[in-house]
Amino acid sequence: MVDRHSVRKYQVRPIEKEKVEQLQALINECNQAGNLHIQLVLNEPKAFSTGLFSYGKFTGVTNYIAMICNKGDDTTLGYYGEKIVLTAQAMGLNTCWVALTFSKQKDQYEILPGEKLICVIALGYGLNQGVAHPQKKGIEHYCKTPGEMPEWFRRGMEAVLLAPTAINQQKFEFQLIDSNHVRAITRPTILNPYPKIDLGIAKFHFELGAGSDNFTWAD
Numbered sequence: 001m002v003d004r005h006s007v008r009k010y011q012v013r014p015i016e017k018e019k020v021e022q023l024q025a026l027i028n029e030c031n032q033a034g035n036l037h038i039q040l041v042l043n044e045p046k047a048f049s050t051g052l053f054s055y056g057k058f059t060g061v062t063n064y065i066a067m068i069c070n071k072g073d074d075t076t077l078g079y080y081g082e083k084i085v086l087t088a089q090a091m092g093l094n095t096c097w098v099a100l101t102f103s104k105q106k107d108q109y110e111i112l113p114g115e116k117l118i119c120v121i122a123l124g125y126g127l128n129q130g131v132a133h134p135q136k137k138g139i140e141h142y143c144k145t146p147g148e149m150p151e152w153f154r155r156g157m158e159a160v161l162l163a164p165t166a167i168n169q170q171k172f173e174f175q176l177i178d179s180n181h182v183r184a185i186t187r188p189t190i191l192n193p194y195p196k197i198d199l200g201i202a203k204f205h206f207e208l209g210a211g212s213d214n215f216t217w218a219d
Contacts, residue, residue: 006095006096006097006164007094007095007096007122007126007127007128007129008057008058008059008096008122009058009059009060009126009127009128010058010059010060010061010062010094010122010124010125010126010127011060011124011125011126011127012060012062013124013125014043015042015063015093015123015124015125019091019092019093020040020042022087022091023040023084023087023088023091024040026083026084026087027039027040027065027084030080030081030083030084033080034069034073034076034077034079034080035069035070035073035076036068036069036073036076036077036080037068037069037070037110037111037112037115038065038066038067038068038069038077038080038081038084039065039066039068039109039110040063040065040066041063041064041065041066041105041108041109041120042062042063043062043063044062044063044064044105044108045061045062046103046105047061047064047102047103047104047105047108047120048061048062048064048102048103048122049103057101058096058098058101058102058122059127060124060127061122061123061124062124063122063123063124064098064102064120064121064122064123065081065084065120065121065123066108066109066117066120067081067117067118067119067120067121068109068110068111068115068116068117068118069115069116069118070114070115070116071114071115071116074118074194074196074197074200075196075197075199075200075203076200077118077197077200078196078197078198078199078200078201078202078203078204079200079201079203079204080200080204081097081121081197081200081201082163082164082200082201082204082205083204084121085097085121085164086204086208088123092125093123093124093125094123094124094125094126094129095121095122095123096121096122096164097119097121097164097197097201098119098120098121098122099118099119099193099194099197100193102120104117118194118197119194119197137170139154139157139158139161142157142160142161142170142172142173142174143157143173143174143175143176144173144174144175144176145175145176146176146177146178149176150176150179150214152210152211152214152215153174153176153182153210153215155209155210155211156174156182156205156206156207156209156210156211156215157174157206157209158209159205159206159208159209159210160172160174160202160205160206160209162205163198163201163202163204163205164201165192165198165201165202169189169191169192169198170198170202171186171187171188171189171192171195171198172184172185172186172187172195172198172199172202173185173186173187174202174206175218177218180214180215180216181215181216181217181218182206182210182215182216182217182218183217183218183219184199184202184203184206184217185199186198186199203217
């Protein structure tokens with residue numbers, strides 16, 4: 001079964017050296033491809049030890065990925081961040097995108113001039129596999145097509161609906177411009193402070209589902 005879920009409770013268990021090396025190699029590739037500054041932070045419990053946050057409470061988190069980029073590159077950060085997340089999941093690890101409910105630890109990562117820490121991704125071995133988020137609306141709510149929806153586009157949208165989003169809001173729209181050009185945009189939102197991160201995550205899911213050979217992104 002394919003579900004949308006994130007893990008917030010983790011075991012006190014180190015990540016194996018070979019998995020750390022694989023993740024670091026992928027992070028290096030993503031940083032180079034997207035001109036990003038994503039950083040892996042290990043054995044650091046302070047970011048999630050505060051009791052100030054009650055919503056979405058985390059326990060046992062000692063490893064996370066600091067999601068850092070130049071200002072304005074949020075969509076690219078979301079895209080490559082989700083690539084790292086799905087790779088970690090395939091390696092048997094659990095993850096969760098975290099936007100607000102953590103304490104910044106500036107001595108654990110480097111932020112260069114012009115850059116910003118947007119969020120982090122909790123990482124490790126979960127106590128469970130999380131809780132699935134119900135999907136309330138169908139594919140058609142999140143896309144527009146000029147005629148009958150191609151099968152590859154439908155597969156892409158099915159993958160999009162599995163993408164994690166801030167406060168479970170899917171404020172994006174995928175538009176089929178012609179036979180093989182797709183535009184992805186954010187929809188207006190008040191409560192969600194990270195719509196472009198969500199859009200980047202959703203775009204990565206769309207590519208996985210639709211197949212990158214079937215379409216080209218439109219501006």
